[in-house]
Amino acid sequence: MMAERPSAWQTRIEGEWHGRPSLFDATGTWAGYEDIRRSSVFENGTTTYYMDGGLEGGGPLAGRFRLGAPFAFGVTDSDSDRIYTGPDFHGTGRPYGGFVDAHYYGPGWQVDLNTWNHVLPDGETQVYSSVLYQGWAAVGCFNGVYKRSTDYDSNEATRTAIEDFLASETRNGPTPHILPTKAHGAFRGDCELWGADQKRIGDVRVRIELEPLDLLRTRLRTSWEGAVERRFTTDRRRDGFRCFYEGPDAWGNAQAFGRASYLSLHLADALKVKGREFIIDAGPGMRAGETLTVVYEIFDGNVLSRVLHGVLHWEAA
Secondary structure (H helix, E strand, O other): OOOOOOOHHHHHOOOEEEEOOEEEEOOOOEEEEEEEEEEEEEEOOEEEEEEEEEEEEOHHHHHHHOOOOOEEEEEEOOOOOEEEEEEOOEEEEEEEOOEEEEEEEEOOOOEEEEEEEEEOOOOOEEEEEEEEEEOOEEEEEEEEEEEEEOOOOOOHHHHHHHHHHHHHHHHHOOOOOOOOOOOOEEEEEEEEEEEOOOOEEEEEEEEEEEEEOOOOEEEEEEEEEEOOOEEEEEEEEEEOOEEEEEEEOEEEEEEEEOOEEEEEEEEOOOEEEEEEEEEOOOOOOOOOOOEEEEEEEEEEOOEEEEEEEEEEEEEEO
16 A cells, blocks of 8 residues: 655654664573664655665574574555565564554575664664564564664764664673663662554653662662552562562563563553563673663553653662
């Protein structure tokens, strides 16, 4: 179907995006990098998505995720459902403001993918992850941060800035998601709340207070104020790349792939939260990062009702 103009999401992601997402196996162990330049082009009423790059490393996963040609696939562009029409990806994605939740299949990789793309409020940074599935079982994950350019091939300053950014992603990409272990403080920021109908509901002030109990356990006091009101406390225990939320107000677990932790929380009143918490400035060394990007899908009785996303910043107590 030809469209007269690009959708709001298509306009949001115009230009070329540069990244070096890391590949992790199902246990959360880092395996390699994927160098990617990607763009989606709206031209003559149709949209085509391009991805050019290659896998470096990969270990036992290399045979599955190395390809000998760039990706390209058609997109039925829409602010409702974006349909991926192949040949390299088949499925659909649904935008909620600056965030898209996409589910599709990649014949070349032979995996089902759940991709979360979050364009941050600066409009130039995109936090990306694709969890890779064989049936219902996760077999790995790609994730990382992208930066936009519009003149990479013609502007030396742009190329230098992108190369410096990619060098930082090379350094930071394998870093595990670990919260501050000895510092009492909070991540806080203003987030956007969207309904399952893709209409913006309003703003929410999100605060996640951290009280370290020991080197592996942290008490989290979470508050949402504004378009949704909610407070809950839970003790979070880390075991390697896995975490467990052990009450008193929320129970669940999480799996980390690098800087991103993918969580599932259950509260007592049939409310469930499926989320991604990505510490984008975490790096090697004995310090935690200070910028946490969050996406939470909120389910009432197993039915998606709202999507909450934004950027939180660390404040020491």
